[in-house]
Amino acid sequence: MLHFWLHSLSRLAMIIVLLVALSLVSPSFLSLQNLSNIVRQASLLFLLASGLTVVILTAGIDLSIGSVLALSGSVAANFIQQGWIWSGSLIGLVIGAGCGLLNGLMVALVGLPPFIATYGMLWVAEGFAQVFMKGEIISGFPRGFRFLGAGYVTGIPVPILVMIVVLVVSIFFLRRTNFGRHVYIIGANREAARLSGISIRGNLLLVYSLSGLISAFAGLVYVSRINAVESTIGEPLLLPAIAAVCIGGTSLFGGEGGIGGTMVGALIMTLVTNGMNLLNVSPYWQSFVMGAIVVLAVALDQLGSAKMKGA
Amino acid sequence: MSETAWGTWARRVGMAPGAVYALVVLSLTFTLFTTQFLTLRNLTNVGMQGSVLIIVALGMTLIILSQGIDLSLGPVMGLAGVVLALAVKQQVGLPLAIVAAIVVGGCFGLLNGVLIARLGLPPFVVTLGTFGMAQGLALVLTQGSSIPGLGPAVQYFNDGRILGVQVPIIMTAVAFLVVYVILYYTKFGTYVFALGGNQEALALAGVRTRLYKTGVYVLGGGLAGVAALVMTARMNAAHPTVGVGLEFDAIASVILGGTSFERGKGWLGGTIFGALAVSVLRNGLNLIGLSTSWQVSMVGMVIILAIVVDSLRGI
Numbered sequence: 001m002l003h004f005w006l007h008s009l010s011r012l013a014m015i016i017v018l019l020v021a022l023s024l025v026s027p028s029f030l031s032l033q034n035l036s037n038i039v040r041q042a043s044l045l046f047l048l049a050s051g052l053t054v055v056i057l058t059a060g061i062d063l064s065i066g067s068v069l070a071l072s073g074s075v076a077a078n079f080i081q082q083g084w085i086w087s088g089s090l091i092g093l094v095i096g097a098g099c100g101l102l103n104g105l106m107v108a109l110v111g112l113p114p115f116i117a118t119y120g121m122l123w124v125a126e127g128f129a130q131v132f133m134k135g136e137i138i139s140g141f142p143r144g145f146r147f148l149g150a151g152y153v154t155g156i157p158v159p160i161l162v163m164i165v166v167l168v169v170s171i172f173f174l175r176r177t178n179f180g181r182h183v184y185i186i187g188a189n190r191e192a193a194r195l196s197g198i199s200i201r202g203n204l205l206l207v208y209s210l211s212g213l214i215s216a217f218a219g220l221v222y223v224s225r226i227n228a229v230e231s232t233i234g235e236p237l238l239l240p241a242i243a244a245v246c247i248g249g250t251s252l253f254g255g256e257g258g259i260g261g262t263m264v265g266a267l268i269m270t271l272v273t274n275g276m277n278l279l280n281v282s283p284y285w286q287s288f289v290m291g292a293i294v295v296l297a298v299a300l301d302q303l304g305s306a307k308m309k310g311a
Numbered sequence: 312m313s314e315t316a317w318g319t320w321a322r323r324v325g326m327a328p329g330a331v332y333a334l335v336v337l338s339l340t341f342t343l344f345t346t347q348f349l350t351l352r353n354l355t356n357v358g359m360q361g362s363v364l365i366i367v368a369l370g371m372t373l374i375i376l377s378q379g380i381d382l383s384l385g386p387v388m389g390l391a392g393v394v395l396a397l398a399v400k401q402q403v404g405l406p407l408a409i410v411a412a413i414v415v416g417g418c419f420g421l422l423n424g425v426l427i428a429r430l431g432l433p434p435f436v437v438t439l440g441t442f443g444m445a446q447g448l449a450l451v452l453t454q455g456s457s458i459p460g461l462g463p464a465v466q467y468f469n470d471g472r473i474l475g476v477q478v479p480i481i482m483t484a485v486a487f488l489v490v491y492v493i494l495y496y497t498k499f500g501t502y503v504f505a506l507g508g509n510q511e512a513l514a515l516a517g518v519r520t521r522l523y524k525t526g527v528y529v530l531g532g533g534l535a536g537v538a539a540l541v542m543t544a545r546m547n548a549a550h551p552t553v554g555v556g557l558e559f560d561a562i563a564s565v566i567l568g569g570t571s572f573e574r575g576k577g578w579l580g581g582t583i584f585g586a587l588a589v590s591v592l593r594n595g596l597n598l599i600g601l602s603t604s605w606q607v608s609m610v611g612m613v614i615i616l617a618i619v620v621d622s623l624r625g626i
Binding site: 117 | 380382417420423426431432433435436437439440441442443444445446447448449451454455504555557564566572602603604605607608609610611613617618622623
């Protein structure tokens with residue numbers, strides 16, 4: 001419990017430091033427009049990271065989320081541009097869930113290490129996205145579809161509403177249903193879960209499919225928001241999503257953490273990205289910084305929890 | 312060779328049929344469907360192109376044997392190539408430039424090793440983080456563009472011949488022999504196998520497991536530096552993103568070659584077969600005229616399929 005409070009306080013401190021630093025650095029930071037922009041960006045990262053959080057809770061990993069987002073977003077966008085908004089979106093979601101299901105089959109049935117299975121899927125999905133897009137950019141989508149990423153309901157941007165709905169629903173499922181309890185038990189102690197009769201295969205299949213589905217949904221929101229799609233949109237999203245989960249306090253060893261933390265992590269990661277953009281940091285450095293943040297976040301978390309256990 | 316030795320060899324070959332079968336099937340397929348595949352010129356080409364992959368995969372074998380993984384090896388190779396090219400352009404002399412490339416690779420290996428062995432962090436996350444760092448540094452150093460025209464001294468490591476054999480192939484052979492001796496004839500090698508078996512027992516026996524584990528990553532990074540030399544020589548240029556994806560080919564080569572993530576089981580020779588199978592696949596898809604985008608997903612699928620089949624067979 002002490003660890004939990006310390007963790008929450010340190011993340012709150014991080015956010016405050018970032019907010020103060022960024023508002024000192026750039027006068028435009030505290031404008032309502034920039035802040036609302038940040039929350040909208042954070043909501044997209046949160047979506048992608050929320051499915052990943054559930055996978056990581058089972059002591060797994062999904063490295064394919066970025067390229068699954070790109071593949072399903074690309075395919076869906078092609079149909080949506082023709083005016084088939086609903087069927088196009090549905091096709092995108094099915095592709096995402098299908099990629100996730102394949103990941104799940106490789107992990108749960110074949111028994112491959114999750115990082116190998118999903119790393120393979122990363123390249124397969126990336127390749128198909130490239131084949132499909134042929135290096136082109138599709139832009140300009142129907143107004144009905146733009147509502148998802150750029151619309152407002154009573155003055156609140158739709159992606160933020162989506163984020164709140166996903167947050168509430170997933171907290172409910174993780175905390176109040178058997179599925180959620182099983183996810184935590186499988187992650188904390190797989191042998192114990194097996195002995196108590198929990199279907200590990202079934203749950204893992206569901207978790208990985210869910211991650212693929214959510215990645216595809218995040219892809220739809222993303223495409224709708226920036227009003228364009230190309231095959232490479234997913235690549236820069238993987239490291240921030242993993243960082244968001246780690247900073248949010250979900251243990252990479254499974255069984256510990258939750259979606260609420262991931263939302264805080266997504267907000268912190270978005271503040272960092274936004275800050276780097278305001279400071280005109282070159283995108284080349286941003287790749288380095290993202291990598292370093294992932295390493296630091298995991299290292300600090302491990303040191304922190306080791307100290308707690310030692311005390 | 313005595314009969315038991317032959318038996319051991321047979322069993323060793325039996326341990327790695329995944330790669331051997333894949334190599335045979337792929338070679339037959341491409342021989343049937345293309346006229347250019349089964350020519351001396353093309354096969355030499357496969358060997359030359361495969362050399363970069365083999366050198367990286369040798370290091371990856373040791374890393375996977377110790378129950379680790381290094382996703383950063385591809386970008387680290389790219390970064391080492393960039394450092395090599397920049398050093399050559401600064402006219403520090405080729406030997407020093409090569410040392411710099413290997414040291415850069417080794418340093419990233421050291422960073423990975425310390426984070427994984429000292430802090431006990433999951434290898435795939437640590438090396439995914441350093442993947443981004445190496446990639447970012449390579450892009451920053453080059454501002455995203457290639458560094459071409461490095462001169463004949465560098466190109467020697469692709470075009471040169473010693474006793475009629477191409478230099479990259481000789482370098483690969485030497486790298487294999489060195490890693491072979493390290494793995495099978497030194498204390499370090501014994502501990503690498505043991506690390507994959509039972510780390511707890513090894514630590515209780517008073518072995519400095521962290522040191523050896525870190526050493527494995529340093530060796531892997533250093534070999535990526537060596538591979539960078541061959542790669543840069545072949546292109547006569549350094550490109551910051553050239554290594555991205557190579558780590559996947561290397562992992563696939565190792566697994567196809569019969570090295571498993573569990574219990575320190577593996578065979579260094581198998582990695583050669585695995586890497587050749589992956590190289591033949593890429594070469595053949597090129598000959599057929601498949602676009603690079605198709606190749607990315609085809610190679611991914613074939614490799615996943617092979618890994619799945621291999622692991623189902625093991626059950």
